[in-house]
Amino acid sequence: MNLQVGVCATVILKEADDHSAEIAELERLKGLAPKAFKAIEREIRNIRSGASGEESAAHFINREFGRSERLAIIHDLRIGTEDDFAQIDHLLIHRLQATAWVLETKNYSGRLSCNEHGDWTVWYGGKPQPVPSPVAQAERQCRALECWLQQHGMGWISEVRPVVLVSPKSSVDRRISPKGASIVKSDHFATWLRDQWEGIGTGTALKMLSRHVMRGMSEANLRDLGDRLVGAHVPASRDWAAKFGISLDAQEGGCSKQRQVLQDLPAAQPEKSGDLLKVVETPHGCIKIARIPDGRFSIRNAPDEQLIELVRAACRGRAKWVPRYRNWLVTGDRLPEVLEVLSGCSTSEPLAAS
Structure with missing residues (x-):
């Protein structure tokens, strides 16, 4: 038939x-x-x-x-x-x-x-x-x-x-x-x-x-x-230098390339009226943190598998995953904990929103 x-x-x-x-x-x-x-x-x-x-x-x-x-x-x-x-x-x-x-x-x-x-x-x-x-x-x-x-x-x-x-x-x-x-x-x-x-x-x-x-x-x-x-397709992006243990200096500014990838990404909807506060450097790339209008902080990263695992481990139990906008949302009082896991920064950094 x-x-x-x-x-x-x-x-x-x-x-x-x-x-x-x-x-x-x-x-x-x-x-x-x-x-x-x-x-x-x-x-x-x-x-x-x-x-x-x-x-x-x-x-x-x-x-x-x-x-x-x-x-x-x-x-x-x-x-x-x-x-x-x-x-x-x-x-x-x-x-x-x-x-x-x-x-x-x-x-x-x-x-x-x-x-x-x-x-x-x-x-x-x-x-x-x-x-x-x-x-x-x-x-x-x-x-x-x-x-x-x-x-x-x-x-x-x-x-x-x-x-x-x-x-x-x-x-x-x-x-x-x-x-x-x-x-x-x-x-x-x-x-x-x-x-x-x-x-x-x-x-x-x-x-x-x-x-x-x-x-x-x-x-x-x-x-x-x-x-x-x-x-919805996201091309794979790997930090090959990190995988093979090559220092960032030897990459001739490889981290700056990762930062440019983040800057080129379209902003998630809640961040359109937010303020970019920090770009956290990690062994696997960079992570963008922005304040959103309700006082919380949005955490986004480039689509790299190793970076995803790092951010997930830092945010689990401390932040909320928002599938619609593909970012994590964290309150100001928990942000220093997340930053400490992500980059070893001091928990006393005054980034919390009022």
Whole structure:
């Protein structure tokens, strides 16, 4: 049965981010830290390998579904959920089924296997190398996407499904596989996905169409959802110098670059009429503190994973997280405690509001 509801233009809403600047920074740091040379080289290889796997998967997805009338396609999506981030390699949204597929890409060249305890291994030349569970990673991204949809009132998606895409050059030992896990080679994904669609019988298809009409997953809804997801994308930002133990002096003003990132960020709504009081320097970057009209203080940081953990640890139990504006709010009497954890500053600094 052929279900058609209008005609939608090509909906590849976002391609993968460019990693060239990231690699260039790592190449620069190699010359500043000879002791970290091998570790930085390994990081560069990992970035290039991951980008290559995602690029290969995106090629197959775009070729097969880039002109689909029913799908929205987003590559390399990083969105904030509460005080954390979700990194989704590829996201496909089917407007009639109101279903999203979250694809986790792994560019393994060896044989992937899982034992009865759920431990995953990649075998290279008969030698095992333990790896984090790709299925668990995909499932975490699904939960994060569901959380984001709920937070933003986007109720058009009824189901989010995890899929692990592996390289066409890899092999998968399927004798033991976690329940409900979908592990697919990227060059076979189009066939696999169409098989999922064709498994829908006539009765189910009619129910699906009825649900689609009731839930309002129209072309406009799909485009709005896709645009809002892409608009929420935050490119990854890593303090590579801090990771490899390179001093700030050796970074040639690296912290000033972090401060510029903070200054370039759009201000959270409560801060539009607030006053910037302090930029706290930390080993992982800088944090902006501003007084807001009600007398409390807003704490915001650049979207760096290490910095997020630092701020979260400092604010937990002392400040309130505000998901809508993506900042922490703290009263004047608790601010010195937060500052002490963040930067080791004196608790007697008179920054409290009256």
